[in-house]
Amino acid sequence: MKSKKKDIRALTKEQLREFFVENGDKAFRGNQVYDWLWSKSLHTFEDMTNISKETREMLKENFVINHIQVDSMQKSNDGTIKNGIKLHDGLIVESVLIPTKTRTTACVSSQVGCSLDCKFCATARLKRMRNLNPDEIYDQVVAIDKQSRLYHNHKLSNIVFMGMGEPLMNYNNVLKAIDKITSPEGLGMSAKRITVSTSGVPKMIKKMADDEVRFNLAVSLHSAIEEVRTSIMPFNEHFPLQDLRESLEYWYAKTKRAITYEYVVWDGINDGKEDIKALIDFCQYVPCKINLIEYNPIDDGEFQQASSRAIDNYISNLEMHDITVNVRRSRGKDIDAACGQLANKS
Numbered sequence: 001m002k003s004k005k006k007d008i009r010a011l012t013k014e015q016l017r018e019f020f021v022e023n024g025d026k027a028f029r030g031n032q033v034y035d036w037l038w039s040k041s042l043h044t045f046e047d048m049t050n051i052s053k054e055t056r057e058m059l060k061e062n063f064v065i066n067h068i069q070v071d072s073m074q075k076s077n078d079g080t081i082k083n084g085i086k087l088h089d090g091l092i093v094e095s096v097l098i099p100t101k102t103r104t105t106a107c108v109s110s111q112v113g114c115s116l117d118c119k120f121c122a123t124a125r126l127k128r129m130r131n132l133n134p135d136e137i138y139d140q141v142v143a144i145d146k147q148s149r150l151y152h153n154h155k156l157s158n159i160v161f162m163g164m165g166e167p168l169m170n171y172n173n174v175l176k177a178i179d180k181i182t183s184p185e186g187l188g189m190s191a192k193r194i195t196v197s198t199s200g201v202p203k204m205i206k207k208m209a210d211d212e213v214r215f216n217l218a219v220s221l222h223s224a225i226e227e228v229r230t231s232i233m234p235f236n237e238h239f240p241l242q243d244l245r246e247s248l249e250y251w252y253a254k255t256k257r258a259i260t261y262e263y264v265v266w267d268g269i270n271d272g273k274e275d276i277k278a279l280i281d282f283c284q285y286v287p288c289k290i291n292l293i294e295y296n297p298i299d300d301g302e303f304q305q306a307s308s309r310a311i312d313n314y315i316s317n318l319e320m321h322d323i324t325v326n327v328r329r330s331r332g333k334d335i336d337a338a339c340g341q342l343a344n345k346s
Contacts, residue, residue: 017031042065083147115165157193
């Protein structure tokens with residue numbers, strides 16, 4: 001039985017160099033192929049024009065390039081683009097291009113489905129099928145960068161890991177993807193322009209700090225009251241707020257970088273004075289800012305956007321305690337591309 005071909009992008013540059021030496025070629029040939037695969041994001045061996053036809057045939061005999069395909073694309077009235085991304089095994093994830101007047105942001109996925117169970121998120125209702133490989137994450141960014149240049153006339157400026165999946169449950173592959181994205185041999189983007197958003201996995205937040213990552217950290221908080229957070233994010237029972245707080249204190253002690261708390265206010269759930277006070281208290285432990293995010297319904301009516309008055313109460317009280325707060329209006333709602341809506345409905 002013929003052995004299955006290996007995805008060539010699973011190899012390091014050194015492994016590629018070794019492959020060519022073992023097959024009677026020069027080591028530098030591995031550098032050339034690596035450049036085609038990552039810096040130039042090529043998806044076919046045939047187009048590697050500085051390599052002989054015989055060498056290209058040898059690569060085809062031994063390897064495949066499991067690249068993604070933009071299977072569907074929807075454009076919002078506000079310029080947001082949602083991509084349905086088909087993976088090599090036929091599974092689908094979604095990614096989003098979010099434009100503003102000054103920048104474009106790629107919102108990328110890290111898992112097919114999600115490992116966690118947030119009740120307000122459409123993605124959480126999908127069974128987690130598998131983790132994405134580093135190249136599948138990388139390819140999403142490449143695709144959105146091309147769209148940014150085509151439709152908005154400038155290169156991609158920011159990346160957020162806020163698509164489908166919990167990034168810290170796919171930690172190794174997410175970090176490998178970011179290494180490629182930030183490498184001069186990849187896309188050469190600054191790590192400061194990348195934000196990894198987590199629902200809060202304390203052990204992995206500490207590991208990020210120990211690994212001295214250079215990107216930004218955002219935490220999907222939504223309540224600083226234990227029982228409230230557990231009611232909307234049941235996994236909180238296993239990762240309680242005390243553990244989360246300690247991991248964030250550890251993060252700041254190691255990195256000296258502030259944290260962004262993502263926070264949706266829902267009617268009758270977390271819109272009271274006690275909810276505001278708990279959030280203010282939680283913010284005292286680590287330098288941070290709050291992003292109040294507009295809620296995007298997922299059809300069942302259990303969660304409803306809080307009133308403008310409740311939002312204003314949050315803003316005024318947070319500012320009174322010198323806590324930076326921004327209100328994030330959702331983009332792409334008309335195509336189900338907004339925060340919490342990604343569920344392969346395109």
